[in-house]
Amino acid sequence: xxxxxxxxxxxxxxxxxxxxLGRGYVFAIAxxxxxxxxxxxxxxxxxxxxxxxxxxxxxxxxxxxAAIIPNASVSCPTTPxxxxxPFTAGTDYTAPTAGQAVVAVYxxxxxxxxxxxxxxxxxxxxxxxxYGFSDLNLLGGGITITGSSRATTSW
Numbered sequence: 512x513x514x515x516x517x518x519x520x521x522x523x524x525x526x527x528x529x530x531x532l533g534r535g536y537v538f539a540i541a542x543x544x545x546x547x548x549x550x551x552x553x554x555x556x557x558x559x560x561x562x563x564x565x566x567x568x569x570x571x572x573x574x575x576x577a578a579i580i581p582n583a584s585v586s587c588p589t590t591p592x593x594x595x596x597p598f599t600a601g602t603d604y605t606a607p608t609a610g611q612a613v614v615a616v617y618x619x620x621x622x623x624x625x626x627x628x629x630x631x632x633x634x635x636x637x638x639x640x641x642y643g644f645s646d647l648n649l650l651g652g653g654i655t656i657t658g659s660s661r662a663t664t665s666w
Contacts, residue, residue: 531646535656538579542612542640542658545575550638550660553616553624564625565589565616572614572640580642584611591616591624596637596659607643609653615639619664634664 549572552563563571569587576585592603592615600606604615618624619634640658 535644535646535654538642538644539656539658541576541579542642542656543660544658545572545612546638546640546658547660548572548575549614549616549640550636550662553618553638554636554662554664564623565591568616568624568638569614572612572638576612576640580610580612586611586613588614588616590622591618593617595635596639598639600641600655604639604641607641607655609643609645611643613641615641621664635661636664637661 549568552571553568565588569585572587573585586605586607588604592598594603595617598604598615598617604613607613615638616624617635617637619636621634624636638660642656642658644654644656646654
């Protein structure tokens with residue numbers, strides 16, 4: 512009985528740690544999928560052969576993360592980042608708080624991820640999704656999980 516009393520707290524911490532790692536992995540996959548889907552969305556053609564723009568891109572990420580972030584706390588910029596990655600927290604995007612996702616987008620030379628076929632065909636598009644993961648302080652507190660993707664435009 513004494514041995515069980517000594518090992519029980521350790522076993523509980525191990526199980527809780529494995530569960531938190533599992534939760535973190537789910538959020539990592541979700542942010543990666545959202546970034547990849549948004550990059551495809553931005554790089555693909557629309558009916559007017561222009562890119563979809565920042566608002567549509569952010570709405571796409573918000574809808575993609577809605578299953579994992581129920582209240583859809585996704586912060587989207589109104590303009591894309593002015594340079595290719597890597598992006599810097601505080602300069603290029605606002606660091607996410609616990610339970611919040613932040614989107615950073617680079618659209619090459621396009622100012623709003625829109626453009627004509629002739630001008631921006633084959634331009635680089637990068638979408639980064641940063642999520643503030645709160646792990647109940649079992650693994651050290653708030654962690655920023657990043658999902659990213661790169662594509663070239665077809666518009």
